[in-house]
Ligand SMILES: Nc1ncnc2c1ncn2[C@@H]1O[C@H](COP(=O)(O)OP(=O)(O)O)[C@@H](O)[C@H]1O
């Protein structure tokens with residue numbers, strides 16, 4: 001097995017549902033051991049992309065390679081190496097998490113230890129409760145457990161925490177971090193910026209079936225635009241902000257003018273745009289383009 005090849009490779013992927021172009025030509029790669037996020041609003045094409053990679057949906061065109069296989073051919077050898085958490089899942093409801101995880105373990109050639117999986121997924125306290133009585137957060141943890149039990153190399157998590165309360169989100173984040181620590185490759189989708197920032201080594205921002213930016217969360221803030229934001233309070237105490245590529249010159253101009261007036265610049269700060277700024281800016285540009293049509 002070639003361990004230097006990327007875990008996932010996507011080239012010029014297109015998917016149309018009739019007249020709806022859900023994915024309009026995207027390219028990305030996910031390295032082995034990487035946690036990669038597809039970040040975008042509802043309808044961006046995240047689930048479509050992930051389910052093509054999982055082999056659940058057929059692509060219209062493009063090249064897709066997952067652990068060296070074409071998932072469209074649904075090779076059995078690939079199935080055993082993937083862990084999948086769908087955006088919404090249904091499962092047997094009249095059994096306990098322990099029974100279900102044990103049953104699933106039997107479907108894989110070299111499953112992980114069931115106790116360890118229950119622990120890793122945070123199901124310890126509810127392992128003997130009937131599935132139909134689990135809370136939303138607990139049911140999601142069961143999804144995680146089922147995705148993990150086959151000891152997959154690559155795990156797909158489609159909106160793993162949507163609808164969670166803050167405590168359940170944190171618990172799910174811990175599970176994803178544990179997967180990363182085990183050296184697993186993770187592809188997750190989310191529409192939460194903080195989640196992408198907290199978990200992902202790299203993020204692709206998707207909108208209308210296209211990738212608008214890709215990179216490490218911290219670099220996306222600075223990579224796409226080299227701008228700085230300089231802000232301060234004016235004489236009336238109102239916060240003023242200006243964006244510039246050259247904060248040195250702007251600061252010189254501002255501070256010398258203030259000194260000449262014999263005033264101080266209150267709350268003066270220089271910041272880089274955050275991932276959130278970049279995300280909002282990119283998606284806002286798209287909205288203007290749409291509105292202009
Ligand atoms: N099975 C389907 N049939 C028709 N249109 C679909 C289908 N699945 C998704 N779409 C459309 O494709 C676009 C992308 O959807 P989806 O991949 O679910 O996005 P996301 O997961 O980012 O919310 C949306 O416009 C959605 O309505």
Ligand SMILES: [Mg+2]
Pocket residue numbers: 046047048087158159
């Ligand atoms: Mg989705």
